[in-house]
Amino acid sequence: MKTQINQKLLDQYVQMGFSVELINMAWEIINMESEMMDTLFTLSIQNQKVQIKQDKQDEEVLITQALVDSYQTNQQIGSQILELVSPEQKKRVDRIPCGLKNIGNTCYFNSLLQTYFFNSQFVKTIITFQPQQQDKQNKSIQLVLNQQNLFIKMIGSDLKYVDPSEVVKSICDDFGNVLPIGDQQDVGEFNHYFLSRIGEGLAQTERKRKNIDDSLIYTSSSIFKQKSSIINEEDIVSQLFLCKIFHQFQFEQGGYQQIRESTELFNFIPLDLKDGNLYDSFDSFVVNNIDDFKNDFNEIVQAVKYNWIQSPPQKLSFQIQRVTYCKQKNELIKQNDEFTFDEEIYLDRFLIENREKYLNIRNQNKELKIKQKKIQLSQQQITKFNNGKDLQDVIVDLIQFLQMQNNHNIDNSANFGLSDEQETIQQLQKYSQQIQLKKQSLQKQSNELQNQIQSNYNDLKKHKYLLQSILIHDGQANSGHFYTYIKDFGLDKWFKFNDMNVNVETKEKVFQDAFGMQNGINAYLLIFNRIDIVKQELQSQMRTYRISSENQYLNDIYGSYLNQKQKEQLVKENKLFLNEINQQISLRVIDKLIEPYSIRFEFINEQYRIISNSVQSQTFKPLITLNFPIFIKSKMAIFGQDNYENILKWVIIDSALREVNPDKSGYFGVQINKNFENQIIDKFKDKFTEFKRPSRFLSQKEQDDFHLLSQEYIQYIAIASLASILFDNLLQQHISNSLSVLHHFSLLAKQLDFQNYFYKLAQNFQRLIPIIIICKMIPFQAIVNLQELQLLQAYLSFQHFKDHQTYFWEAQTSIMLNAVNENHKEPQIQNIINKFEKNIKDPNFIKKIEELNNDIITQQTTLSSNYDIYQWTPNIKKRYFI
16 A cells, blocks of 8 residues: 655645645555646546536436446347348348447447548558557557457458457456446447557557546546546547547635636547537537636635537537436436537637637627527527427417218217317417517528628638448336447448448438437437548549459558458458358258158159150150150160169259259259268158158269250250151141151151161151152142142252162152152153252252251250250140150
8 A cells, every 4th residue: 555645845835725635645646746736637627527516426426327228228129139140141142241249238349340440540550550569469559450350350251240349358347357338338338448458469569558547537438537548649540539628627716717728538529419510519618617616725616617629529429318317216217309400610719829719709799699599598488399299380289170070971989970170170270370470580590690601700711521421229217228330431322330231311300310300319419520531532443342243342542451361361261251141051951951852752753754755665765855864864764774764863963953943954064062962862862762862962974964964955856856847747738848857757767877866767667758749749639739740859869878778769759759740741841850860959949958947946045945954844745756
């Protein structure tokens, strides 16, 4: 324990007018005697404040506790703290900033962190911070490193929100104790500790812990008078966030004018709600008249406390005092009066360098202010009639009530029957019109006075500030929720940061919430940026909020702050997150896969059984082409290729996957993750018997066989479609088209094995079609179509299927042609016979045979498209190839 002050020194300070109690308090605080006088003066000033405003301080303690604890007790926003379950829900939307997880009663600190994230110099300082290895155990340095990691994630994470837990857990008091949020700390007090610890960490040195009562460093945000951190005004956090106030306290004592001066760093400047707007409330903060001040001689005198801004800070931060303590009810009451402010303000009038000029203008405006107050009172008498609703709304409600008193709407409980109140209604309508005119007149007078008052400050508009952040409190005095609106000047957009949820908001909505136009929703903190800071930000793309899958990712100023290791950290984390999303999607897809696979498997087996039975008696059995898997199954049956069984099942899986996959992709045609294959195999083992499930992954040989089967199926469908078109044209007796189609059909069929169904079909067509064409022309009464005969001769000249029976069929064709010639005596018929016998190719007719017309090509394409390898469903086609 410190030794007591010696009596001689004690008497000396008593003779100076300080109380014994005050002297002993100062002696306990100081480290060196040279600090005694400064400490006594500071304590003296604070002691007067305590005596004058003790009730107010008690009120502040309760207000602070309520605001901090309000979120915990608010039942309306319970869903806010529920973490999103689905990984896809956690994915950040491109061009939207990253949110912050609410880890329990931290919404106000999340709002502050988001605001700090929009301070590019602060972010750059944190991101580029590199301590020495031996310093990393320092708690303040650990806080900066945790903040660094959080900012890195906020810059480039694909997550919709990130977790600030490590930052919150790193904020300690002067004794190294972690500060529990909501435990006897208000927003400003907690923020004060946060900034002081950040400042210490950035300096990479342990600050000397001073046993100094908070009275010595009292800030408006530091409500509780307990030991607290001192923020060095040279720290970068002071330069970036704090405002230096020059206090000047003037009062009489013993017949002499006393002036006591000191400086203090403020984080948030308090604004009194009753003033109604920022400028008037700022004025009340700067000039504070005290009518009943008790000086050191116990004299009751008038005093003036001036709080001048020492120099223009980078940021101006304000706290609107909305909550009051009602002693009669012994409870806190949140006042929801409207409080207005502009998007831009000028600091000049409140700077110490302009104090004389400002005080002169202020005196000039006194009479105008008095008039304005009277007008505001008149407005309140109308807008808050009997401390309630707007008088005009009351009258309109009454008019509506009187108008409904009739014999109609008898079921309405507010209708008490017919009543002749027409004269009363007309009089009330006149009152309503008069009130409206009165309101307009009063507002016009108020605006004119306000413009006149503000115009007197036109010469004090050098130091401009723009509004960047508004922290909103939604709720009552003892419950509620904090969120913040922040303007990105580069994008000219307002964002709403509501913990994990971030979205673009309209300017109208921002100021509707901020001014207090809705009961319980209103601004709590305001943060303005100095204009030169804003202009610097507008010179380049500061923040673009791109996600890693998009172009220009990290290609902005914030991205340039990151070193290679930090970028690699983001790549790794985003990849893990993407894997988590894919894993979740895979599990969900596989769960959905079971039913469509089972339906398809049963369909394939049942339809194959039905169709194969229908062609059982045929010598040359066709491959069934209802769909690709049935084609494989029929190939297995006809050619005895059981090694296709595993391929068949994966083909069915592919189709089922295309149904349930969000991107409609299947097993084939994309790069499939081995883990995904394993999950399918495991799931199918659990759900199906060995007969119904694939036995293994596809081997390389099976993959090669699949591609061969695919090509064969495509070729088979092309041939089958031509065969179908050929049948249609023959039935419709379109001979020229039939011969052209037959030629192309024959070209494809010749490539097949001679035992193939379509090979045999094309061979038979070549033999039968000449008979069909020629025989109908043999009778005497028949019409000879010379063009059809010429086209037939051109087709036969290709001699597609030449075998040991070719001579026989050529002879039969020659006999039939001679019969036509004998019966009709057409000279051109003999010419055709000559061409046939000599196998002469007429180029004009050869060209017609070789060209398929557009209608046939379209028809073939349409038919083939119904038999896609991958896009098939377990449905019966009205028509299919067999």
